[in-house]
Amino acid sequence: MIAAVRTKDVRKVFTVRGQRDQGEHVAVESVSFDLEAGRCLGIVGESGSGKTTLARMIVGLETPTSGTISVCGIDRTSKVRSAGARRAWARRVQLVFQDPYTSLDRRQSGIDCLAETLRLHFDLSEAQQKVRIRELADQVGLTEKQVTSRPAQLSGGQRQRLAIARALAVEPEVLVLDESVSALDVSVQAQVLNCLADIQASLGVTYLFVSHDLGVIRQMADDVIVMLHGSVVEAGPTAAVLDSPAHEYTQRLKSSVPGPGWRPPISKESV
């Protein structure tokens, strides 16, 4: 069975030209995983872990320095140049960003945004377009009024839903969610997570969920990889990894999450 996303020994090195850090910064070091179609892989890490760089490589915004990435069986390790190829890739993998405001064109209403995407990829009549837009809006839970508004008139959760609708408009096989719920209020985050779960259940989209929030990962991901300083330190089914973390870093991550009965760690410094 062709994996929806397969990475093998992916490595990404950035050359840094600064006053102090001359040389190279290894953002991602030899990451390999297989993600089966229809499932959700969680990528957990903190800042500097390389999780965002990895997500960007899968989506095509960066190219790996070495190693291979294939999505839906097609290799995407080399940079895509032609517009036609990029359009084809758009139908395979899409990305939902973290910040729901800056990831939408603030001058466009929801309808214009979705219509533009549909026009680029599909040959639909006006009427068919309208129907499809309504369908997408329903799928993400946006009302008629909300989808005709501009981003500035929408709340964070509504904007994020629009961003998800835009990503779904091209009917991608894989959806990469890069901290897509981190900027949302708790109650809104729950709504969006439920919405994402419904979408996966009905459309069978494969998810790659990047997050620093272990609770979100537990709720959404079937499998998880934990990244630290660019490398994968632990991988496996989510329940197994989070219930009994093997690696010291995963244990530390888990023990840092506030919950009932949690106490802040005793400050080691003399006070």
Place this chain on the structure above:
Amino acid sequence: MNSLLEIEGLNVTALVDGEQRPLIDQLSLSIAAGEAVGLVGESGSGKSMTARSIMRLLAKNVSATGSIHFDGRSVLDMNPKELREYRRSDVAMIFQDPRAAINPVRTVGDFLTEGLRKNTGMSKDEATTRAVDAMTTVGIHRARERMGQYPHEFSGGMLQRVMICSTLLTQTRLLLADEPTTALDVTTQAEVVGLLDALRRDRGLGLLFITHDLDLGAALCDRVCVMYAGRIVECRTAHDFYTHSRHPYSKALFDARPSVDQRVHRLPAIPGSPIALYDVGAACAFEPRCPFSVDACANAVPGLRNVNGGDVRCIRAEDTDTTDLVEERA
């Protein structure tokens, strides 16, 4: 126990486009020396505005009425000189983004010592020594060397420690922390919160900890107050929060958070979005989203009543589901 901070009936309104918009409604809160109070809420709840009112850091079009007393002195009546003194040495505030609160072209050492040298006339060497001590206290290694570094050479967590450090250099007695760890990694968050906890206990600092994370607030603080649409809707000791909470919003907020320990079939999401006070009339702000609402809820603003050991702003507080928040999860 005499309170360090006593807020009574605070109302805050903003003049926007010619219209008076209420932001906070009749808020009452007290913090004793050495006590940590958590203020938990989502967008539009007014929690940041509360902290700003305590500091009187309000925009020109925002006005505050009611009473705010710090150590017996009325903050709202202070003249500019007293206000400066108050902000300089009695109360301090740390923000979500430490980079926005520090001058990027001055060294961290300058930032820490400037206040000391200007206000107390301390010599450069003495001020530096005090600053280095304070930095060591908050857990910054190689403090003397790092004094000469610039803010961009510090990580978010380290910079937040520098901010905390600056509050130690003055005789701060009340620390207002407005989502200080929201932008930090969870491991860094745990360290910074641990530091705040230690400082609070050892120095008898009063702490107002503002956060959207109910678990974090309950873990760090002695008491937790939940705000919704500019009003406090529940206030009780942290220890009892999970077991004795009665306000539908508090429960819903807790339930909506995905847990690290288990996956649920469907997260119990609260329908609708958080609302701001100016969109609410004289009614319970949570009523449209509340699973327990009845007709009476839309008629008047419920008052704070003592139910089950804490204050709850709900007319049906006795009827809300009596099982513990924690038990429900199991």
Place this chain on the structure above:
Amino acid sequence: MTTLVTGPRFRLRGRPGRTPKSAAWWAGGVLVMLALVAIIGPMIYSYGPNDTDLLATGAGPSWAHPFGTDDVGRDLLARILSGARISLISPLLVMLIASTLGTVIAVSAAWLGGRFDSFVGVVVDISLAFPSVLLAVLVVAFAGPGLVAPVAAMAIAYVPYSARIIRSRAIAERSLPYIEALHIQGFRGMSICVHHLIPNIMGMLAALSTLTYGYAMVDLAAISFLGLGVQPPQADWGSMVSEGKSGILAGSPHEALAAGGCIVIAVIAVNILGEALADRAAGRNT
């Protein structure tokens, strides 16, 4: 219970340091009026710009001649009205050409980045070393005086100035996630620039163009003042200031004042409007 009202004492709409909205409307109004006067004025005014009245040379303002007459007896108001068309339109041409070329170059550089951007940066920096007026003078030396040569030269000279400012705005806009999102959706670079990037920097472009207009007006007046612009007997404000300068010491400064005054009013109005547009663009983008 104590009360403290912290509202402002008097309302000057807008934050301190920002142009009050009303000033922008006044400025816009002044410019519209000037434009109308320039179009309609010469058609309805009784005197022509070249009608001489040798009995009333160098006369001061009077009922017959509201602005007075010049040294050969031509009515100054007529000449101002006639010159208004040239003096108001030529900076407009400069502004349009410079803004369009500037946008194309700047957005291309911002989008393509890399070596093209570095190359453009170097060329722009070198070009900025040439004062626009000097370049115009050089071009006139080759092509002869008139309207076309100075306008073309000035437009070219302003391109680097516009391009530099637009480029940094374009780079900032380009780094926003929505541009990346459009990229991932498969849109072509050109399409993203034209339909998304440029419309979002329009606010700043409008402000910049307005200010460019003001600068161009002053520079073109200087060219005319030097005698390199439109030639006599055609009137234009800059050359009128030049013709009127001898009159200043002779006690009849009204020609220079009238023409100079018109230039000053137009440029001030343009600057106020430009600042207000810049404020609005900045406000919208924060």
